[in-house]
Amino acid sequence: MAEMMKGNEAIAEAAVRAGARFYAGYPITPSSEIMEYLSWRMEEVGGSFVQAESELAGINMVIGASACGVRALTASSGPGISLKQEGISTLCDEGLPAVVITQVRYGNGLGTLFTAQCDYNRETRGGGQGDYRCIVLCPSSVQEFVDLMAPAYELSEKYRIVVIMMGEGTLGQMMEPVTLPDFVETKRTPWALTGKYDYKKIGIFERDSRKEAVELREKYDAIKENEQRWFDEGIEDADYVFVAYGVPGRATLGAIRELRAEGEKVGLIRPITAWPFPEKAFAKINPACKGVITVEENATGQLVDDAALFIKKTHKDRNIPAYALTYVYNTPPIRSIKADYFRIKNGEVKEVY
Amino acid sequence: MAATRERKVPALVDKPMDFCPGCGHGIVSRLIMEALEELDQLNNIIFPIGVGCSSNLGAGLECDRLHCCHGRAGAVATGMKRVSPDTLVVSYQGDGDAYNIGIAETFNAAYRNENITVIVINNTNFGMTGGQMSLTTMEGQKTSTSVHGRDCSVTGYPIRFPEIVAREFPGAAYAARGTVTTPANINKLKGYIKNALQAQLNHEGYSIVEVLSPCPINWGLSPVKAMERIEQELIPYYPIGEFKKRGEEQK
Numbered sequence: 017m018a019e020m021m022k023g024n025e026a027i028a029e030a031a032v033r034a035g036a037r038f039y040a041g042y043p044i045t046p047s048s049e050i051m052e053y054l055s056w057r058m059e060e061v062g063g064s065f066v067q068a069e070s071e072l073a074g075i076n077m078v079i080g081a082s083a084c085g086v087r088a089l090t091a092s093s094g095p096g097i098s099l100k101q102e103g104i105s106t107l108c109d110e111g112l113p114a115v116v117i118t119q120v121r122y123g124n125g126l127g128t129l130f131t132a133q134c135d136y137n138r139e140t141r142g143g144g145q146g147d148y149r150c151i152v153l154c155p156s157s158v159q160e161f162v163d164l165m166a167p168a169y170e171l172s173e174k175y176r177i178v179v180i181m182m183g184e185g186t187l188g189q190m191m192e193p194v195t196l197p198d199f200v201e202t203k204r205t206p207w208a209l210t211g212k213y214d215y216k217k218i219g220i221f222e223r224d225s226r227k228e229a230v231e232l233r234e235k236y237d238a239i240k241e242n243e244q245r246w247f248d249e250g251i252e253d254a255d256y257v258f259v260a261y262g263v264p265g266r267a268t269l270g271a272i273r274e275l276r277a278e279g280e281k282v283g284l285i286r287p288i289t290a291w292p293f294p295e296k297a298f299a300k301i302n303p304a305c306k307g308v309i310t311v312e313e314n315a316t317g318q319l320v321d322d323a324a325l326f327i328k329k330t331h332k333d334r335n336i337p338a339y340a341l342t343y344v345y346n347t348p349p350i351r352s353i354k355a356d357y358f359r360i361k362n363g364e365v366k367e368v369y
Numbered sequence: 370m371a372a373t374r375e376r377k378v379p380a381l382v383d384k385p386m387d388f389c390p391g392c393g394h395g396i397v398s399r400l401i402m403e404a405l406e407e408l409d410q411l412n413n414i415i416f417p418i419g420v421g422c423s424s425n426l427g428a429g430l431e432c433d434r435l436h437c438c439h440g441r442a443g444a445v446a447t448g449m450k451r452v453s454p455d456t457l458v459v460s461y462q463g464d465g466d467a468y469n470i471g472i473a474e475t476f477n478a479a480y481r482n483e484n485i486t487v488i489v490i491n492n493t494n495f496g497m498t499g500g501q502m503s504l505t506t507m508e509g510q511k512t513s514t515s516v517h518g519r520d521c522s523v524t525g526y527p528i529r530f531p532e533i534v535a536r537e538f539p540g541a542a543y544a545a546r547g548t549v550t551t552p553a554n555i556n557k558l559k560g561y562i563k564n565a566l567q568a569q570l571n572h573e574g575y576s577i578v579e580v581l582s583p584c585p586i587n588w589g590l591s592p593v594k595a596m597e598r599i600e601q602e603l604i605p606y607y608p609i610g611e612f613k614k615r616g617e618e619q620k
């Protein structure tokens with residue numbers, strides 16, 4: 017039975033049900049209710065919760081718990097996720113799984129509290145030092161967020177990689193009907209530090225970084241091949257294909273349905289994995305398509321780089337233009353998306369690529 | 370003929386560690402391993418290891434260990450211990466790691482009274498990166514970033530962290546400082562390390578042992594002179610002893 021729940025609380029409960037038994041983090045709007053909920057809930061299920069002195073400490077506590085084989089979680093937003101980047105890079109270096117939730121808010125520096133998608137580049141490129149990627153999931157509803165928590169841990173353990181749940185302020189703050197998943201039974205990972213040294217590890221100075229880098233690349237190639245997820249509608253015969261994720265992806269779905277009803281041939285690709293980017297969806301696009309249009313909650317246009325890359329890669333014979341509708345912050349209303357679509361159709365908007 | 374006694378290498382050490390001649394790190398590593406052996410904990414130990422010459426510990430050990438981001442071992446140890454409450458978690462860090470870059474994590478782990486043991490090798494500088502000034506550098510001490518000698522009026526005074534723990538954190542189980550200058554001091558230090566480990570085993574709370582340790586290379590002294598510097602210059606400022614004993618009430 018679906019029950020009305022606040023996004024962050026439903027997400028926190030879903031994490032517990034997905035087997036998370038350790039949380040460490042530092043409060044920040046719009047993600048704080050996740051840690052507030054887990055501050056009492058972890059104890060009930062025999063897990064541990066630490067209110068860390070900073071996001072830096074939080075991610076390093078996650079490193080400790082994950083190294084000991086326990087499903088670990090941290091959540092934050094904007095500047096807090098910036099502070100976690102060295103730790104995320106370290107998790108990747110050690111091949112340790114973890115799930116990091118970001119409920120994105122708009123802005124540089126301290127930023128604002130508005131719901132946004134300004135951190136797409138940071139999350140999908142690996143915002144810390146080095147040569148790594150994280151799997152990035154970008155749900156568009158509270159239910160989808162909740163349903164992706166168990167797969168997030170499965171992916172992170174299967175590939176020994178960090179999974180970023182790239183939400184938005186809205187997804188944490190709004191209430192929606194939610195059906196919670198069942199509890200998952202978990203065991204400590206086989207590589208867990210137990211104090212008994214069951215899992216052998218070579219010394220730090222004996223590591224062969226060149227060999228490891230090649231293996232890592234093979235791993236990332238396998239993820240790109242096997243783990244692309246997306247939703248699409250109406251793209252096989254579309255003149256224009258929208259590309260949008262998260263809550264704007266939902267608004268865009270509403271927009272394309274209305275536009276279809278008005279006789280416009282439009283479709284939507286809604287990435288569910290922002291990395292690996294759903295390149296395979298682009299192969300299904302109408303070869304005669306006149307353009308792809310991203311809908312983004314940022315000012316500079318970030319998603320459009322990937323949309324353009326893959327439309328041009330999959331349709332090499334034609335230089336299909338890529339447009340970006342950038343709404344800075346807050347979910348764009350369906351009527352704005354529709355109005356801006358007609359401006360593109362009428363040649364009033366310049367393509368980005 | 371005198372009987373030759375073979376020097377026994379502790380079971381957890383599987384490779385030589387590359388410390389400079391006269392460095393104190395090696396002695397302390399050995400003491401920790403001996404203490405673990407005597408407490409029958411060789412199969413129940415995880416080391417979150419700091420960044421610095423302390424990293425060499427990870428290179429030479431045959432046991433569970435994790436190299437932490439520079440300064441963050443206090444947080445990593447917290448995560449480990451919270452999910453493995455019956456396994457010994459011992460962080461091994463330098464003064465730069467634990468006090469400069471890592472003071473927030475070191476301080477907060479002590480503040481929360483995490484049931485972990487922290488070993489800090491205080492050699493009054495950043496050994497690994499070429500002997501820069503640290504929070505424990507003595508007033509007037511020349512380092513590669515205090516070439517005219519440390520001016521405490523603009524850089525602050527050398528920190529005495531175990532004393533802070535003993536004075537300010539009522540829950541903490543144990544705080545001590547030792548050194549490696551003489552066999553007597555080495556024996557005393559081993560006792561401190563054992564006390565700290567025992568406190569953790571009994572779930573008594575946070576324990577810290579700081580070690581005054583020579584870094585002859587960066588001090589520009591011979592190994593023997595470096596030991597003398599500890600005796601003459603460091604101990605008067607950084608006293609040796611137990612500041613918080615196990616089971617002792619807060620004063």
Ligand SMILES: Cc1ncc(C[n+]2csc(CCOP(=O)(O)OP(=O)(O)O)c2C)c(N)n1
Nearest residue numbers: 420421422439463464465466494495496497
């Ligand atoms: C974030 C970060 N900053 C700087 C460094 C470079 N670094 C490595 S070790 C070190 C200082 C270590 O000094 P200390 O903890 O006193 O250890 P020692 O070598 O003296 O035993 C520094 C600055 C690093 N590895 N990471």
Ligand code: SF4
Nearest residue numbers: 388389392422496584
């Ligand atoms: S630089 Fe100093 S601390 Fe590092 S190994 Fe050499 S003597 Fe020891």
Ligand SMILES: [Mg+2]
Nearest residue numbers: 463464494496
């Ligand atoms: Mg040092």
